[in-house]
Amino acid sequence: MTGALAIQYLVAGLTYGTIYAVVGMGFNIIYNTTGIINFAQGEFVMLGGMIAVSLHAILPLPLAIAGAVLATMVVGALIELVFIHWLSRPTVLRMIIVTIGISILIREVALLIWGHNVRVLPYFTGNEISAIDLLGARISPQVLWVVAVCAAMVALTTAFFQWTMLGRQMRACASNQVGAAVCGLPIRRLVTLSFVLSAGMGALAGCVVCPITYTQYGMGTGLAIKGFTVAILGGLGNSLGAVAAGLLLGIIESFTVSQLPTAFKDTVSIAILLGVLLLRPSGLFGARVATRA
Amino acid sequence: MLRIRNLDAGYGSLTVLRRVSIHVKPGEIVAIVGANGAGKSTLLKTIVGLVRPRAGEVLFEGTDVSRTPTEAIVRAGCSLVPEGRQVFADMTVWENLLLGAHVQRGKGGRAGLQADLDRICGLFPVLAERRRQLAGTLSGGEQQMLAMGRALMAHPRLLMLDEPSMGLAPLIVRDIFDIVVRISAAGSTVLLVEQNARSALKVAHRGYVLETGTITMQGTSEELLANRDVQRAYLGKDANEESERGAP
Ligand SMILES: Nc1ncnc2c1ncn2[C@@H]1O[C@H](COP(=O)(O)OP(=O)(O)OP(=O)(O)O)[C@@H](O)[C@H]1O
């Protein structure tokens, strides 16, 4: 493999990796406030892309994207209010079944609305053939968009959780439910907010990747598996861990595809997921074991 | 301040409290003593809305709060320092205190918040020293102080403490009870639940004995401390020891 080709694969890996990182972070945001693993996470990405494509028929691209993100946030809020809210003290198994049910529901509705067809947004800048030269490798400008937008999202959410009072309240819910309650924190609203935030992040990611990966009604399942792998790999609840794990998974996949038939791409992440669950269930990064009361 | 009438509460099919009636007057320190599993924690959790009563009423400053969400009860000035402290372990001491001030947001502004933090640090100097430390790495006594500081950030008119002395060395227990007296002197009413009946009754004005979900005795602290049944059951004195007791 030449240097330029290696960079090409590396960049492709980073592109997918940032998406996985964002989906993984989406898992973490909801897990952190509620203890729920939301398997409908991938559907947020799909919805973002689909809605943006539809809105782009009547609106300029930036507005279409903003609209898609907002609409998906509303879906996130509805999911929480309709399906999650009334479940008091649900078991983990029940929550997993409920969120998988929700993801199937969203997928079927998407199939009904948008059909089987693959949809695509135009490149944000330039077009399919424009490319930037990086050390001999040719990189699509959209890749830079993906990486930049996802990096900005990661940085902003990290800052949000670290420095704002609302972010601290959400962390407090995650840290200790009873403690959060006796502080008078609005726990129910914070839980809804975590779904809204996570839906918005997924949708924005879905918009920026749409020109490269295209969007189809069923794309959420694969992404949910990748995002879940990444969240586990990074240590459930650990956002920066998810980012590192996301990039790692993206790059590993990309180089696997360079050596093996494409069909093995998804096998890799499932193998990694199983391996981590068996060998290091607390994730790659240190002893930050996910503990929840 | 607080009046509970004929309260029934429990979990699922289990009834823990049966026809419990107690009251707390403004400025008082009231202790509730009782054995493991008597329902002391359940009683406090019911007052603050973490457990819903099956029957009876909980009047806080004249309003029935038995259907009010915890958020609103805390906002109304009734705070609980829960059993086992329940601090936010993976957040700093400072963040824990800031979160305690949640219901005060928008009331005193930045200056008010700073004044509250200064007040808490005056009461618990160790919290100021450890402000950047993660709460989970504090010692048990420090965590208890943090939990109390966090509750005080909400300016409670009624502060409820669930076994503040649990698992602490005698010296620290004395510090904690000293602080309870100071909190009371500073104007908060205190409702205290303890297995450590002697320490609790020493600082309290009045007390109740809770046995398997019902109040079986009540009176001033002096009365309860002098009561034979209380002594035998909760103060660890048996009849022999009592008769042998000459000089202290
Ligand atoms: N969340 C819960 N679900 C079901 N039962 C519970 C729950 N919490 C407490 N109980 C039961 O209620 C009864 C009273 O418990 P509670 O915690 O109020 O006792 P306590 O007087 O505080 O005891 P301790 O001194 O050990 O703290 C016990 O039998 C306990 O098993």
Ligand SMILES: [Mg+2]
């Ligand atoms: Mg208890």
